[in-house]
Amino acid sequence: MYKETYHWIIGGLLALAAGCDGGEVGDAGDDEVALRPYGCPTWKCGFNSADVNGRSIRELNLDGAPNSDGIKITGFLAPPGLLGNYSLAVENDALIARNPSGHVLKGAQLIGATILVQAPGLLSLPVPITVLGYQEIDSWAEGAPKVPTYALLYPDLAALLGVRNVCSGNLLDTLASAATVIGGETYDLDDKTVHAGRSRWLTIACAGSAAAKMRLLGYGPQSSATTPAQRQATLKMVTADYCGGGESYTQNGTEVHWANAGGTVAPESGAHLGELEAVWSEDGALCLGSPRISGTVVDCSLPSCAGRSVADGEWVTYAAAP
Known part of the structure; x- marks a missing residue:
């Protein structure tokens, strides 16, 4: 299996840690492609949320229950040439397909597989x-x-090439057209909270979304030993939800440096750290120093971060040095 390059099927549908924070749990902003700063990688700046025909597929139920937009999975087809009644599942925050005999398809073996939604x-x-x-x-x-990560495309006669990526990225840029998958958990985009314990649900987290960044930071619900509170703290941190009520005080492409209490994530070697921004818990910022966007005025009262450290919460963030 090739692991570092995309594998493409030509024909059919297709005829052709420092980071940048994210503004929404699943939505990186409509103008992200045009506004992405030079030097901020796709997975750290990102593109739009998962969407099909104007209806959200950010969350899907493996048993066919409709999501909040009424979209539901109605079937799954294995890649062409494979016989057997395969069923779609998510294990270890990755897509798999399994047939009644127990044979499993995963990784590049899923290329050409089709999820039917309605x-x-x-x-x-x-x-x-x-x-x-x-x-x-x-x-x-x-x-x-x-x-x-997966490139997921669907037919759209209104699109220039007749197909559209669920992440609305540039079809000519494979990295821009990718999503990761999170199993057993969904996320409220308004208040930036975790809905845990949803075992038959999956979240499609497009590159640059806060949910994708959470997964890349090692906080996937199936692929790590983190708790829902730790994952919610991560969403609050990535989206700069200082007050904890869901309002994001950031914009895509804003540079920020982060470190976690577990010591698995730290600023990149040689990074020039600015002032301490905040220490984070599942309720938002425990304290506020220098906001990542200069001049930000928040709609809540937060104490100074003097004397605080990452040991007081789950994350600590630093603004980029001037």
Whole structure:
């Protein structure tokens, strides 16, 4: 199996740690492609949230229950040439497919597989979402295994090439067109909270979204020993939800440096750290020093970070040095 390059099927649908923080748990902003600062990698700046035909597929239920937009999985097809009734699943925060005899498809073996989803309405037809690329990328956490990512495309006659990526990235840039998968957990985009224990649900986390960054930081619910509170603290930190109520005081592409209490994530060697920004818990910032965007005025009262450290919470962040 090739692990460092995308594998592509040509034809059919396709005829052709310092970081940048994210503004929403699953939404990196409509103008992200144009506004991404030079030097900020795709997975750290990112693109738009997972979407099919104007309806969200950010969350999908493996048993066919509709998500909040009424989208539901109605079927799964193994890659062409493979016989057997395969069922889609998520294990260790990665897609797999298993048939009744116990044979499992994973990683690049899923290229060409199709997930059928359907919108509500009597006249709605199933839409095929096809896995057309697979890559394993480095985790941002020390000692963590590589993170599986997928290029997911579906037909759209209104699109220039007749197909569209669920992450709305540039089809000519494979990294821009990728998502990772989080199993058994969903996320509230308004208040930046974790909905844990949803065993038959999966989250499609597009490159640059806060959920994807959480996964890359080594906080996947299935692929780590972290708690829901630790993961929620990570979402609050990435989105700069200082007050804890869901309001994000950042914008995509803003440089920020982070370190966690477990010691698995630290600023990159040689990074020029600015002032301490905040110490973070699942409730937001425990204290506030220098906001990552200069001049930010927050709508809550937070104490100074003098005398505070990462030991007081789950994360500590530093603004970039001027």
